[in-house]
Structure formats: structure tokens, C-alpha cells
Amino acid sequence: MLTLYNTLTRKKESFAPLHPPLVGLYLCGPTVYNDAHLGNARGPIVFDVLTRYLRYRGFQVRYVRNITDVGHLVGDGDEGEDKLARAARAQKLEPMQVAQHYTVRYRQAMAALGCLPPDIEPQASGHITEQIALIEEIIQRGLAYEVNGSVYFDVPKYNAEGGEYGRLSGRVVEELLANTRAELAGQAEKRAPTDFALWKSAAPEHLMRWPSPWGEGFPGWHLECSAMSRKYLGAEFDIHGGGLDLMFPHHECEIAQNEASATPGTGARFWLHNNMLTVNGQKMSKSLGNFITLNEFFQGSSDALSQAYSPMTLRFFFLQAQYRSPIDLSDDALQAARKGYRKLMNGLRLLDSEKLKVKSEEAEIDEQKLVANSQQLNALAAKPFEFLDDDLNTPRALAALFDLLKRFNTLAATPAALAEVSPEAVAAAAATYRTVVVDILGLRDEPRASAEELLTLALGFYQEAKLEKAYDKVDQIRSALKTQGIVIKDTKTGVEWAYSEE
Template sequence: MEHNLFLYNSLKRTKQLFKPLHEGHVGMYVCGPTVYGDAHLGHARPAITFDILFRYLRHLGYKVRYVRNITDVGHLEHDADSGEDKIAKKARLEQLEPMEVVQLYLNRYHHDMEALNVLPPSIEPHASGHIIEQIEYVKKILEAGYAYESQGSVYFDVEKYNKDHRYGILSGRNIEDLQNTTRALDGQEEKRNPMDFALWKKASPEHIMHWPSPWSEGFPGWHLECSTMGEKYLGEKFDIHGGGLDLMFPHHECEIAQSVAAQGHEAVNYWIHNNMITIEGKKMGKSYNNFITLEQFFEGSHPLLTQAYSPMVIRFFILQAQYRSTVDFSNDALQAAEKALQKMLDIYRRLQNLLPAEKSTVEVPDFMTQAYEAMDDDLNTPIVIATLFEAGKIINSATDGNAKLNAEDLSRLRLLFDTMLVDLLGIKTGTDEAGADIKPFEGAVDLLMDIRKNAKEQKDWATSDLIRDKLAALGFNVKDTKQGVEWSLN
């Protein structure tokens, strides 16, 4: 089995065909956020990556059940086995109920995702809502002989599992190296082996979030929720499991071991991992205390930012790199993305304003096939963007009067941009580069353009110039072309 899905060498029509388990239907599970703080740029990348995959699979005609979980219990400070639960810690510091913390940050997360134009998943289950199912899953693993109870907690026996199967099959690690490098944590004497991971933890007296179980009053381990909810909503075998590259080990490795132990077979057909966003070469994240929240990007309120960046700029910035490539944050890179996005939006608007000629004077390549080939080649969004810019050269030339396009070519180009830029890349075209919604202005500005056009026809240059200058003062750029007049927000 190919475990890293580097075989999107084709979803549709090329060398390695993507084959869903149930013809026409795709089950996709993606690790969602742990809701104890505001979403940051590192959260945006997997959300956008799997949004692109979700959009494309549906575009190809698949019926997709997209499950994205919410981790609201059992995500602990140290190795997911010891320390204070992060949500409980936040609740204690802010004097809130744990579920109040969850709801507060989940609301903010949803707001940020909506701003980024990330489609909601089909199902968004909470770990806290599936405690009974997780307990039953632990029972299966115990019955299979791959777990043991110790002082009210239940641990997965990695060494025993590895004798019958292979632990490390996804990440390529072997148990001997892990035994030499895994450190024993304080308070973990109850484990047989430092590599063993918690399936159920007995709660300490001060632990806020806990539930009754056959073993103790406690809470599930972090890895358990995805195995449990994946099976519940997608079945014992499903197509795609995704998440950030940092989750490959140990989280996804533990999921594989759990599913094999409980079911006798692996649950996932294809694994997909997006790479990290870095800052000065380090992963951007809460653990390194070097993260910038999405709200800070949108407001420009972080010391490392020289300006505010709109949600569409953030989305475009992320899509300029293939999802398996590292993206390094910098203001220069974001400013370049902002300029590139503005050029793309200008091209899109010019395309809408072009009038068909009787005959095309330039050859229009089959850009649609090129874009599909890029999407089929492991969701290569940078090539899709490059293809759109190539098409934009013809559109700009036609706008400037240096080329003509007939109705058929114009229709093909409009379909290209509507399909690739809007539907698949998810770029909102009714905004300027600063994220302002320009649609409410369009009717008013178009009316002024008509008045200015009439003034020019009557050689009333004073009125024509006055409208142009007043709009410029308000932040609108008015440009006279051979095709007519076009405008945009500066």
C-alpha cells in the first residue's frame, strides 16, 4: 500500500487513477483544530489544502463525505499522556467552563474559515461528544491483546503490536530507533514501555474534564478520537485521511496501529499531508510561540507585520506553493502575493468587460486542459495560477486593443477563470486586494462611468476629468482603453 499520497499523479485521467472504495463516493477525514486558542497561519494551510481537495473531488463528480473533527478533550501538554489538558488550563486561567472555551474559539475558527472561503465539512464531530464510542474502541483493542490496564489508565502496547504488525509503517520509523530516542516522562512509571501511548487516562483530582469508564474516572487519549470518529462516520475502511505533516508521527502512526488492533486491518486507503508554514526556518505554531493569528493578519496588529493582509491574500499566498512544499512566512512574500492577487483580479474584471469580435486575431491555447493536468498532478495549484496568468496576457492584450477575441474564445476563457479561479481555487473575485467587498460600489461606479462616457462623447472634458479625478481621490483607478473604460479599487 502507498501510504503517502504522492500518487495524485492523477485524480482523473493520468497514470495512477484515484480509485475510491465505493464507486462515485469518497470518504475523507481530516484532523481539525484543537480549540483552546485563536487560529493562526499554520491552521489555515491544512484547512485550505483540504478545501481544494474537497472542491476538486466534488467538481470531478464524486459525492464526498468530508469529516473534520474538533479536538476538545485529551490534547495534553506532554506527549498526549501527561500534563494539564490545554482546554482545562485555558478554562482555569480565564475562569470559564471548558466547553465555554471550546465554543468561544470554535466560533472564532469558523469565522476565520468563512473569511478564507473554506467550505464547511459535511460533518464536524467533537471528541467530547463521542466518549462512549471511544470507550468501546478501547475495549476492542484490549480484547485483541494490544493494550493493558495500569493504575486506572489503559495504554497501547507498541512493542507487542510491532511483533505481529509493523509500528512505523507510515513515517518509515522503526521501533529500535524509537526505543533509543523515546524519553521517559515524569509520572509515567505505569507504562511498560516509554513508547506506549494512552488510550484512556485516569484523571487526577484537579482534572476538570473527565468521564466514567470501566477502568477509572478519566478521559480518552488524543489519538483515539480520530480512529473512533473516522470509523463511525466513514466506516471501517475509507478513502482519504489528511492533516499536517507534523501529525504523521506520532498521531497518524498511532491511528494506524489502533485501527489494525481493533479491526484487524488498516482503515485508510490514502494518506495526505500538507507541509508546514515556517518563520525563519522554524515551524510556525503555538509550541514555538512564534505564531501569528489569522485575526492579527487581517488587522495588521502583530509586531512582525508591516500591514494588514486580507483573507484572500492569505489564501492566495498559501496556494502559490504546492501543498507538500514548505512555505516560509515573510512580509515581502505576502506583499508579493497581494500584488499578484490584484493582477489576477484585474484580469478577471477585464475579462468580464470584453466584447466579442467577429474573429479572433490570436490563438488561444487549451488553457483548461493545462489547468486540469496541474490539478491532477498532486493538486499543483502554483501551475494552475501560472496558467491563469498566461491566459491573462491574452486578456490584457485584447483589453488594450492589440488583439481580438471571438465569442467562442471569450466563452472558453470565462469558463476557465470561473472554474479554476473561483470554483476550485476558491478566490472571491468581488473583493479588492485589501479584502473590501466592491460589489455594493459596482452599480454606482458603473453609473458614473456611463455619465463620463456621455460627457466624453459630447466633448465635455471638464465633467469627464472631474469624475475621473474625484473617483481617484476616493481610491478608484479609472483607465481608458480601446475596449472602453475599466476601473478598480487602488
């Protein structure tokens, strides 16, 4: 039975969907005003593995991950300029040009990291109608108010009527009030400092605006996820995911909005949060010079790291830590992750070889020993699932895979030992290894060498064979390259290659 840690209840709970076999899963996606950074990759990888595992377990998952292209203000609250609008002004572009550019780059990065695309990827700007309708529901229940064309959620009234603002994050409203200054820019029109914007009136210079019953404006950042999750998963669904940094205020506000709607409820039954990433023991920030985008990571252009690392190395690195634990990124940690990842890939190569197939001419085997050894192998193969069931404990699942691989290596190197295990048990364990590594953890083999470099090497061997008049090798190299669609041309200036036009 799969158990997941529910932030809302602060305990592990057995997971059972509301409407089996259907599972609704919502993940807060990026605000597309800039390239995604390393920290932005952890959540998608975690929830990609969860989605894969649920599907492996036979559930039909509807995975929704949004794109925020409006309403996320610089202060992450209700003050400052819209992050997307600010980027558009700086680049002298339309906001939607900026959004489209970084959305495409984000999707490319997620694909490189082995993340399956979500089933639905709604954009906030495409769901203004749903957001206005949700605001109207909250106003009708008396839990929001309009001031100068902006609409705010009334937190004190919500709590007075039985709401628990702060329940998810463990924040106490009285402490929030004591630590909040009402004179902050844009806050003076609120009735209470804890109130948050559902709709903001657009200043004349604001680039992104829509008509509404309260005048031209734009939606609040928190409102968007409530409206989109409800549209595609319903007022009550199974899992809502996101980074720990979104727990407050974003997810806290989502729950309040959901409970203040015409169909009250927390939204998701399970709220899951992945922990944060540090770089060389420090919080990632531009001021510290350790802010690394995914493209910089893949290309090796960051001063914070000594070299480029592949997408699968980063995916394996994140899987080495349980998703609720913090994780620190460094060259040493990444090089260790690369070794571990390559070890798993060598395991897949071993499975593709003939080394784990029992030879029919082996001597008679003790049946009792055969059964015992087969059961032992079956038990090793079951371990990764045991750990995945325990709140998606990927580091322990990886350790179990390495134990299984160690057994495979022993069997491959010792024919007598291999003969003492049933072929059925070996085949089943091999299938399990492949399923967990590839289908559930989403790790895939990456090309190790450049095609250009390999061609240069092959042409060097070709030239050496010609000089030595080893014409059988010359023909062999020509033939091998031709099967790959490459032809060799001997010219007056040397040897060249071209694509075959046959």
C-alpha cells in the same frame, strides 16, 4: 486522472475512490484551547481545494473535520495537563466555554479564508461512547492493557503480531526505544516507552472526566480521530489529511489503533500531509516573537508583520506553493501574493466586461487560422486541470491561469486578434478561468474600500457641487445614494447622511 502523493506508500498514486462516486475525506481539525494561528490555516485551505476539485470532477465528497475539545495533553503525548483544561483554569471558565468560544472563532476564520464548512464536524467530547467501544475492541484482541484506570496500546505486541508501527513516518521502533526515557512523568506505568494512552485515569483535580469500564477518565488524543473517522466514513475510507507535524505520533497511532480493532485496516487508503510554515525564515514560536494568530494577521496587530493582510491574500499565498513543500511567510512574500491575487481578480472583471465579445461587423476571417487559434486557446484553458491532476500542484495551476489571462488581455486589446478566435472557444476558456479561480481555488473578490470612507467622499463631492451651484450634479449624487438606501440631509451645521426609511 488525479494523482496524489500517498505518505503511506511514499509515491504518487492514481486516485480512485473505494465506492465511486462517493469519496470519504477526513482532516484533523483544531484543538480549541486558543485562537488558530497562521500554520493552522494551511491544512484547511489545501483540503478545501482538494474537496472542491473532487466535487468539480463529479465525486460526492463527505468531508469530515473534527474539533478536539478533550484529551490533547500539553506534551502532545501522554504527559502534562489537558490543553483545554489548562486554558479553562487560567481563564476561570468551564472547559466547554473555552471550547465553544474558540470553535466559533475558528469557524469564522475559516469562512473568511474561503473554506467551505465540512459536511460533518464532530467534537471529541461528543463521541466518548464510540471511543470506549473502540478501546474495548483493542483490549479484546489483546493489544491494549489497563493499569491504574488507564489503558495503553501495546506497541511491541502489535508489532510482534504483524503490525508495522512506524511505517507511516519511517520511524524505527528500536530507535524510538533508545531515545525515550521511561521515567518521564506519567510513563512509568507503561510496559514499553513506545506504548501510548487510549484512556487516561482522571486525577481528582482533572476538570474533564467520563465514566468508563476502567474508572473515571478521558480519552487519548490519538484515539479520538480513529473513532470519529470510523463512525462517519467507515473502517476503510479514501483520504486522511493533516499537517506534517501530525504524521508522528498522531497519525502513526491512528493507523495502529485502526489495525488493532475488530475490523482491521489502516483506515484511510491515502494519507496526505501538508508541509509546514516558517515566518521570516524561522519556525513560528512565541519565544521568537513571530507567533501570529489569524485575527492578528487580518487586523495587522502583529509585530512580526508591517501591516494587515486580507484573508484572500493569505489563501493565495498558500496556493503559491505545492502543499507538500515548506513555505516561508514575510512582508515581501505577502505583498507579492496580494499583487498576484488582485491580478486574478482583474481577470474576473475583464470577463464581466464586453471586451472579449467579437463584433459582428469584423472582416472575413481565415477559417484555418480561426481553428488553429481556437485550439491554442482551448489548450491554454486545459493546462490548470493538468497541473491540479498532478498531486494538486496549485502553483503551476496558478501559472497556467496567468498564461490564460495574458492571452485574454491580448485579445481584449486587439479586436483583430479577437476576431480570429471563435466566440465559442473564448466563452469556454472564460468559463474555465472563472471555474478554476472561484469554484476550485476558492478565491473571491474582497471589498477594497470602507463604505464610510466612500460615503464621506460622496458627501464631499455633494458639497462642492452645491457651492458651484451645479444642481444637476447635486441631484445626480442624491439619486445615486438613494438607490443604495442612503439619504442626504442638509442641516444648519453641515451635510449629514442617514439610512432611507422608505
